[in-house]
Amino acid sequence: MGILVSNISKSYKEVKALHNISFEVKPKELFGLIGPDGAGKTTLFRILTTLLIANEGKATITGFDVLNNFKDIRKHVGYMPGRFSLYQDLTVEENLKFFATIFGTTIEENYELIEDIYVQIEPFKNRRAGKLSGGMKQKLALCCALIHKPKVLFLDEPTTGVDPVSRKEFWDMLKRLQQKNITILVSTPYMDEAALCDRIALIQNGEILQIDTPENIVKQYSKVIYDVSANNMYQLINSLKAYQHQHSVYPFGEFVHYTDTRSDFNPKELKTYLEEQKLSNISIERTQATIEDSFMEMAK
Amino acid sequence: MKLFIGFVTKEFYHIFRDKRSLFILFGMPIVQILLFGFAITNEINNVDIAILDHSKDATTKEIINKISTSKYFSIKQHIEREADIETVFKKGKVKAVLNFEKDFSKNLIKDYQATVQIISDATDPNTANTISNYVSSILQNYLQEQNKGIKINYVIISQPRMVYNPELKSVYMFVPGVMTIILMLVSAMMTSISITREKELGTMEILLVSPIKPFQVIIGKVFPYIFLSIINAIVIVLLSIFIFKMPVQGSLFLLGVESVLFIISALALGILISTISATQQTAMMISLMGLMLPVILLSGFIFPISSMPVPLQIISNVIPAKWFIIILKGIMLKGVGLQFIWKETLILFGMTFFFIVLSVKKYKIRLE
The missing domain is CATH 3.40.1710.10 (abc type-2 transporter like domain)
Structure with a gap:
């Protein structure tokens, strides 16, 4: 039994944070909640970790109800909040030791679980947590969340504010943890990380847009996408948006992702149009859809 | 037990690694007692x-x-x-x-x-x-x-005699008051700040999602401050004995027990404050305005309660500091035993119990 969420709704006074959310995370699955800031990810995490009470709906974690069996859940889950939430004035080792103690265990007892991660921060074990780099902080927070060998791990935006190299390492670690029979629910605003999950739920404005494997979500994207680039990015976007046949125009790194409303679209036609708009160095090439494209299409 | 030791160790790390709280804990009591003792005085000299x-x-x-x-x-x-x-x-x-x-x-x-x-x-x-x-x-x-030797008829000579403080030394009045203020400040403000700090920095979220129970958090938070407040009380008594030559007439043991009782009531108040404030700053403001002012103004420390308007006299009864000052003056200046201050002790005990129950009840097991 993993995580079961059915029809969860939550409002803060006037604002509706979550609306009728349902999904299921299978045991040992790495499940991603993908959505922009303010989509309701943190609220959902707090409901599932028994910190908030939903207005409607039910949820169970490994069979325990989040409302009635909250004490059991608190023993068996690991939670890493979005904001770095360890004691900044304690050293790496003191933090780890403290969290081991409050979960009634010791560092030695579950060392094999955190070993891969801990060896990387061990050289700094006498440094105060507040003085660590972003990537180090996340590794320490993960160690602290894992120290009691949880059955389910909740990671709320674990890689926000972390450099790309550390982000990649972090996801490699999650994959390894999955091998050790831990169910993982992770949220992220980064679409590129979505592809690393077993299944993902795309969430926006408190509603789930779609739940599927990353591959399937990309496959369902029906349009043909073109990478467009030119000498002036800003003017390019404006020109494309003004084009009468445009379906969507999104900046994507050094390119603009463009889709057309017509099925018999001819790139040459667009090139001529752009040249008329006094743009030069124009290139238009077909490209693969990504999860970000799917998300943008669904969120439209 | 291991949990308790782990938690208390963590609290001591917080205290000793923060210069500001160290100063409030140990610098302020000494500065205050010296200031009140030397600078604020009703005596005249030269x-x-x-x-x-x-x-x-x-x-x-x-x-x-x-x-x-x-x-x-x-x-x-x-x-x-x-x-x-x-x-x-x-x-x-x-x-x-x-x-x-x-x-x-x-x-x-x-x-x-x-x-x-x-x-x-x-x-x-x-x-x-x-x-x-x-x-x-x-x-x-x-x-x-x-007029020695000369007999004058019918002269009334009044002979005032000031008991318990024959020289009318103002330090005798200030020491019990300052001791009360300091214990209140250290205990209530420091605990309320230390709990709200966990909320503010987000560590409370992790503590909540763990098997640790509310009373374990509260005891773990409170214990270091009981210990430090007792040290403070001892420092204050020693200062007043050796610097201001203020004798402690009654039993030191009784003084200690009563102080611990008062410290615990102040700590419980601190926890109560932390349950209603979200940030360290709010906690500090509530402690200062809500506790310090009544303690200074309504406890009988500076202004005698009997000369206050009746409504204020009634309000002064709910201030723990009032009863503690009566107890302190009784033990330190009059040298009385428990048989004379049992009523005040009982009231203080009742208040302490009430605050503890209330603060454990109000301690939130979730976020808002």
């Missing part, structure tokens, strides 16, 4: 006065001599004319002028009566009052010496 002597005879000379040799006054200048009185006051050189009438000695012998006018600068009413009392008592003293 007050500058001026003399306007119209008779300049043997009696006035003797009296002036007596006044100038006392440690309370020093004669700054002699003036010759009534008009100068105002001038010396305006220059702010003296606090009082003694104006001896003409033929002082002669009148005293002839009519058994002579007049000396004590003019004091009442911009500071307390000092003015004290000066005039002191001068009168020196004059009384002089007369009594002169």
Whole structure:
């Protein structure tokens, strides 16, 4: 039994944070909640970790109800909040030791679980947590969340504010943890990380847009996408948006992702149009859809 | 037990690694007690006065001599004319002028009566009052010496005797008050801040999503401060004994037990404050405004409760500090035992119990 969420709704006074959310995370699955800031990810995490009470709906974690069996859940889950939430004035080792103690265990007892991660921060074990780099902080927070060998791990935006190299390492670690029979629910605003999950739920404005494997979500994207680039990015976007046949125009790194409303679209036609708009160095090439494209299409 | 030790160790790390809280804990008590003890005082010493002597005879000379040799006054200048009185006051050189009438000695012998006018600068009413009392008592003293052996019929001499604090030392009044303030401040403010800090920094979220129970968090938070507050109480008592020569008449053991009781009630208040405030700043403001002011103003520390308006007198009853000050004064100055202060102790105990129950009940097991 993993995580079961059915029809969860939550409002803060006037604002509706979550609306009728349902999904299921299978045991040992790495499940991603993908959505922009303010989509309701943190609220959902707090409901599932028994910190908030939903207005409607039910949820169970490994069979325990989040409302009635909250004490059991608190023993068996690991939670890493979005904001770095360890004691900044304690050293790496003191933090780890403290969290081991409050979960009634010791560092030695579950060392094999955190070993891969801990060896990387061990050289700094006498440094105060507040003085660590972003990537180090996340590794320490993960160690602290894992120290009691949880059955389910909740990671709320674990890689926000972390450099790309550390982000990649972090996801490699999650994959390894999955091998050790831990169910993982992770949220992220980064679409590129979505592809690393077993299944993902795309969430926006408190509603789930779609739940599927990353591959399937990309496959369902029906349009043909073109990478467009030119000498002036800003003017390019404006020109494309003004084009009468445009379906969507999104900046994507050094390119603009463009889709057309017509099925018999001819790139040459667009090139001529752009040249008329006094743009030069124009290139238009077909490209693969990504999860970000799917998300943008669904969120439209 | 392991959990408890782990939690308390963590709390001590927080305290000893934060210079600000260290200062509040140990710097402030010492500074406060010294400030109150030395700077804020109702006693007068070496007050500058001026003399306007119209008779300049043997009696006035003797009296002036007596006044100038006392440690309370020093004669700054002699003036010759009534008009100068105002001038010396305006220059702010003296606090009082003694104006001896003409033929002082002669009148005293002839009519058994002579007049000396004590003019004091009442911009500071307390000092003015004290000066005039002191001068009168020196004059009384002089007369009594002169009249030795001479029998005068029907004279009532009142003999005031100040018990428990014969020299009317103000430090006797301040020590119990300052001790109360410091214990309240350290205990209530520091615990409320330390709990709200966990909320503010997000660590409370992790503590909540763990098997640790509310009372375990509370005991773990409170224990270090009980320990540190006891050390503070000991420091204050030692300072008052050795620096201000204030004797502790009653049992030190009883003093200790009562202090611990008061400390626990203040800690419970601190926890209560932390449950209603979201940030460290709010917690600090509530502790300062909501606890410090009543403790200073309504506890009877500075202003006597019996002379307050009735509504304030009633309010003062719910302030734990009021009862603690009564207990402290009883033990330290009067040397009484538990049989005289059991009522106050019981009230304090009841309040402590109430605060603890309330704060454990109000402790949130979730976020808002």
